[in-house]
Amino acid sequence: MTHLLLTFFLLISACSSTQMKGIPADVDATLVPRNVLIVYLSRTNNTRIIAEIIHKQVGGTLVALELSTPYPENYQATVQQVVHENETGYLPPLKTKIDSIQRYDVVFVGFPTWGMKLPPPIKSFLHQYNLSGKTVIPFNTNAGYGIGSSFETIQELCTKSNVLEGFTTKGGVERDGQYLVIQGTKAQEAETNIKKWLQKINVM
Helix, strand or coil: CCHHHHHHHHHHHHHHHHHHHHCCCCCCCHHCCCCEEEEEEECCCCCHHHHHCCCCCCCEEEEECEEECCCCCCCCHHHHHHHHHHHCCCCCCCCCCCCCHHCCEEECCCCCCCCCCCCCCHHHHHHHHCCCCCCCEEEEEECCCEEEEEEEEHHHCCCCCCCCCCCEECCCCCCEEEEECCHHHHHHHHHHHHHHHHHHHCCC
């Protein structure tokens, strides 16, 4: 009987050692892997491409934000509507529903720059879902004028989250009829830059 118990103990010990192999002693195994959510808003599909590249690198759940009432197809009409929403603080209702937001540890939030500000639908998302205690990572595409105040607004709306350094790149210029431009060699270049960024912020 003593011999059998000893054999059983050694077997269990061996299995435990195999399961923990490759995990550093100072890493809590419950944090590996992390549950990742990638949420994005995209009008010209450039932000969608960036979201898909991030998804390829880190996995997780990929979700496109859609509105209950979509913006007009006409660019100028959308610009005027967004200006009004920013001036009044209106938060457009979202058609997209995310189940069990609490199960995600890391939330990537992607969007284009609209009027040098954070798009109202992203504000709707950040108000609707509680991201307290989570790691929030913004990413952005723009027409060449940069992020404006968008990353700053993410910080202001996520004061109880750990907001990491964001990623930004030039996308299309809808005003000039340039839509999806992050493709081919530009997509490859974006992927290289995204890998470097993810490594820099220790997400990969």
